[in-house]
Amino acid sequence: xxxxxxxxxxxxxxxxxxxxxxxxxxxxxxxxxxxxxxxxxxxxxxxxxxxxxxxxxxxxxxxxxxxxxxxxxxxxxxxxxxxxxxxxxxxxxxxxxxxxxxxxxxxxxxxxxxxxxxxxxxxxxxxxxxxxxxxxxxxxxxxxxxxxxxxxxxxxxxxxxxxxxxxxxxxxxxxxxxxxxxxxxxxxxxxxxxxxxxxxxxxxxxxxxxxxxxxxxxxxxxxxxxxxxxxxxxxxxxxxxxxxxxxxxxxxxxxxxxxxxxxxxxxxxxxxxxxxxxxxxxxxxxxxxxxxxxxxxxxxxxxxxxxxxxxxxxxxxxxxxxxxxxxxxxxxxxxxxxxxxxxxxxxxxxxxxxxxxxxxxxxxxxxxxxxxxxxxxxxxxxxxxxxxxxxxxxxxxxxxxxxxxxxxxxxxxxxxxxxxxxxxxxxxxxxxxxxx
Amino acid sequence: xxxxxxxxxxxxxxxxxxxxxxxxxxxxxxxxxxxxxxxxxxxxxxxxxxxxxxxxxxxxxxxxxxxxxxxxxxxxxxxxxxxxxxxxxxxxxxxxxxxxxxxxxxxxxxxxxxxxxxxxxxxxxxxxxxxxxxxxxxxxxxxxxxxxxxxxxxxxxxxxxxxxxxxxxxxxxxxxxxxxxxxxxxxxxxxxxxxxxxxxxxxxxxxxxxxxxxxxxxxxxxxxxxxxxxxxxxxxxxxxxxxxxxxxxxxxxxxxxxxxxxxxxxxxxxxxxxxxxxxxxxxxxxxxxxxxxxxxxxxxxxxxxxxxxxxxxxxxxxxxxxxxxxxxxxxxxxxxxxxxxxxxxxxxxxxxxxxxxxxxxxxxxxxxxxxxxxxxxxxxxxxxxxxxxxxxxxxxxxxxxxxxxxxxxxxxxxxxxxxxxxxxxxxxxxxxxxxxxxxxxxxxxxxxxxxxxxxxxxxxxxxxxxxxxxxxxxxxxxx
Numbered sequence: 001x002x003x004x005x006x007x008x009x010x011x012x013x014x015x016x017x018x019x020x021x022x023x024x025x026x027x028x029x030x031x032x033x034x035x036x037x038x039x040x041x042x043x044x045x046x047x048x049x050x051x052x053x054x055x056x057x058x059x060x061x062x063x064x065x066x067x068x069x070x071x072x073x074x075x076x077x078x079x080x081x082x083x084x085x086x087x088x089x090x091x092x093x094x095x096x097x098x099x100x101x102x103x104x105x106x107x108x109x110x111x112x113x114x115x116x117x118x119x120x121x122x123x124x125x126x127x128x129x130x131x132x133x134x135x136x137x138x139x140x141x142x143x144x145x146x147x148x149x150x151x152x153x154x155x156x157x158x159x160x161x162x163x164x165x166x167x168x169x170x171x172x173x174x175x176x177x178x179x180x181x182x183x184x185x186x187x188x189x190x191x192x193x194x195x196x197x198x199x200x201x202x203x204x205x206x207x208x209x210x211x212x213x214x215x216x217x218x219x220x221x222x223x224x225x226x227x228x229x230x231x232x233x234x235x236x237x238x239x240x241x242x243x244x245x246x247x248x249x250x251x252x253x254x255x256x257x258x259x260x261x262x263x264x265x266x267x268x269x270x271x272x273x274x275x276x277x278x279x280x281x282x283x284x285x286x287x288x289x290x291x292x293x294x295x296x297x298x299x300x301x302x303x304x305x306x307x308x309x310x311x312x313x314x315x316x317x318x319x320x321x322x323x324x325x326x327x328x329x330x331x332x333x334x335x336x337x338x339x340x341x342x343x344x345x346x347x348x349x350x351x352x353x354x355x356x357x358x359x360x361x362x363x364x365x366x367x368x369x370x371x372x373x374x375x376x377x378x379x380x381x382x383x384x385x386x387x388x389x390x391x392x393x394x395x396x397x398x399x400x401x402x403x404x405x406x407x408x409x410x411x412x413x414x415x416x417x418x419x420x421x422x423x424x425x426x427x428x429x430x431x432x433x434x435x436x
Numbered sequence: 437x438x439x440x441x442x443x444x445x446x447x448x449x450x451x452x453x454x455x456x457x458x459x460x461x462x463x464x465x466x467x468x469x470x471x472x473x474x475x476x477x478x479x480x481x482x483x484x485x486x487x488x489x490x491x492x493x494x495x496x497x498x499x500x501x502x503x504x505x506x507x508x509x510x511x512x513x514x515x516x517x518x519x520x521x522x523x524x525x526x527x528x529x530x531x532x533x534x535x536x537x538x539x540x541x542x543x544x545x546x547x548x549x550x551x552x553x554x555x556x557x558x559x560x561x562x563x564x565x566x567x568x569x570x571x572x573x574x575x576x577x578x579x580x581x582x583x584x585x586x587x588x589x590x591x592x593x594x595x596x597x598x599x600x601x602x603x604x605x606x607x608x609x610x611x612x613x614x615x616x617x618x619x620x621x622x623x624x625x626x627x628x629x630x631x632x633x634x635x636x637x638x639x640x641x642x643x644x645x646x647x648x649x650x651x652x653x654x655x656x657x658x659x660x661x662x663x664x665x666x667x668x669x670x671x672x673x674x675x676x677x678x679x680x681x682x683x684x685x686x687x688x689x690x691x692x693x694x695x696x697x698x699x700x701x702x703x704x705x706x707x708x709x710x711x712x713x714x715x716x717x718x719x720x721x722x723x724x725x726x727x728x729x730x731x732x733x734x735x736x737x738x739x740x741x742x743x744x745x746x747x748x749x750x751x752x753x754x755x756x757x758x759x760x761x762x763x764x765x766x767x768x769x770x771x772x773x774x775x776x777x778x779x780x781x782x783x784x785x786x787x788x789x790x791x792x793x794x795x796x797x798x799x800x801x802x803x804x805x806x807x808x809x810x811x812x813x814x815x816x817x818x819x820x821x822x823x824x825x826x827x828x829x830x831x832x833x834x835x836x837x838x839x840x841x842x843x844x845x846x847x848x849x850x851x852x853x854x855x856x857x858x859x860x861x862x863x864x865x866x867x868x869x870x871x872x873x874x875x876x877x878x879x880x881x882x883x884x885x886x887x888x889x890x891x892x893x894x895x896x897x898x899x900x901x902x903x904x905x906x907x908x909x910x911x912x913x914x915x
Binding site (some may be wrong): 031032033034035036037039040041042043044045046047048049050060061062063064065066067074078080081084085086087088089090116117118119121127134136164165166168171176213242243244245254321354355356357358359360361362363365366367368369370371388390392415424434436 | 481489492503506507508509515522525530534567583622623631633705707708709713749792793795831833834836841845863865915
């Protein structure tokens, strides 16, 4: 059964019971190689079908998510379930389906995924020469069909190639970097692995030093800045504001929320990044837009439901429940690679992080733990490698203290940065750092 | 709600036979279904309800000493056979660059069927019952009793039923069914110009009866009282080195983060190095002292009614309590059959997969510190100057699991053995050895807290309990 046939078969059942419905049918074919200790630890592949159904009647809404190719029994009973609910304050009529079909695929990726054979990837990335590497390499083809009661009939297909590698010079000296693209790009994968290896080597060659807790100027690698700015972008979602997971609120629109050095876009039309899409989960046309422009919050991300509650229009960022960004893109600044440490002066170059957690979302109080190389910089020169420090600060304060933005852009997506993001290094002054 | 057929373990045996025929030395096939219903209320009104069904077949093989995995949610025979062929192909493709072949440890594998019982089995109750329960739960909370503005109150109630059939090429045949219930909430409130939120997850294996048994109403009311204290009366905490009493909520989390994760043998061996990281247990070995004699930490999947309950793992190995720290001394790792074979021991039944698309990897189940005999009052009365941290919101730990940070949400200053004013955001940052070594008294008030533990790539979230009694730490640093 094709995705169209599956979507139509589902829609036929829903049409009997509901005037308002939507069906999104997806298929993902994916292969992933996982490495540890310089060798493959497992190769995994998936072929998944997902059916997401949304129905509404008298202001009541219900969703169903099925990883199944025979949804009939469930769909026939949705009407009975819906009858038991009361109207949802989030309900809004499905919007006009203005989205377009799209195709953004790389035949090389499709061929590798379908063959189930990663020999070529292994050869292109010279995995037989791997030192003490750990990481993953992932290739996928994703297809989806959206039909709804507003006569939306949309199809999208794309591919992706992404991964990350952690390179160890020794147990205490490592670097980690990632890459992402809709195209098969061994060049950016090798560049990312090279960046990780250079950090590991650099840290290994420097004396290990403990630092004291205090305020430091910090240079954040694209891995770290990507993690923090993804949280910023998700906090700019109307859903996050409604549900209490944001340090922004609706009054912040058009207000200064960051340093004027920061411009952060949501770019669903960027063909190079895997979040590419011409329609959102309500069938609405997506569009590129600034979230923060020169420090000013320019857009709150909406679907039709959050837009209704905010008294505005959808931005084409549905999520059936939560509006979300597609691809993030940070406008480059003027700091060239060889100028960054000099611009940092005295401070810390934090190259990777994880475990970002909030003490208080509304006030933006959080901490995140550095991992891999944390390079101590004095007078613009690396002088030591520190242990695992934390940034423990307020997100609002951190955004205001952005002092510089790099010129070289990297395409990042990994465990801690789920939204594909293109961004440079970012320099922040006076960040609060804690150390054991 | 919807009762579907399940593929029996015996029906999976031909798949592992097929894998062996294609050249695999080990084969394992599983049918795995998770289905559930969820309702989310915002300020008492349902914003969304959903039904989810996720089912499929996974196949894992060893061929040429290399591991291959493939899965599909199509239950068509040809698609499942394709998954078997792909898994073998994946393994063979990388076999040439694997220097040391993967093996599975020899085990007495289970041939059994079991299920967790539920007095009010979710499958016998429709969405209507869950919706009514959620609304009743919300209405049972008298928000007017608390002197804060509730900006939003998100309350979710969900149940899931996890059904699995597993067959291995060396004779394991397991069928299981585990119903679970989960409540989660996020309350955002403001008062006196301050804003804050509190989220919580409560869950166990069983049925709808757990809403009463797990004390959900009381937990929400207690958190509202905590928010009131945090927003209206809490002051800056004392800072520096001092004695600290920790409540069971933080102790449970610390057992999960500071000894549970680092005891996972796949982390110790570097298999998760690029994701969840490594472990201090690479250099501090079993038999070495890590804490005071009062510290015993157990991970036990067999606790009835627990969120992390199971009796056989996803490699068909019988589950048992695992003693991670025994009277202050590092003890066993958490093993699956791959890591047990590498370390020349036996698996202790720690392999779990989240769903049909997930490879079984080493996971915790219900990790807790064994209780002592102190009451909370006794823990506090012997502290001259210190802090009692009852609840937390922010926490994290480095990827070697060595330095953790817990920031108090409900916390109090202690002066001359008595609780004084509430304090806001005291941050305990402490390394694992110092944490376990500074414990000089352990309470009797063992409690468990539910969580969803993340690990692996693609990331897998599995239900766990984290537990502990209140404890006293001497001379640690509050920042």
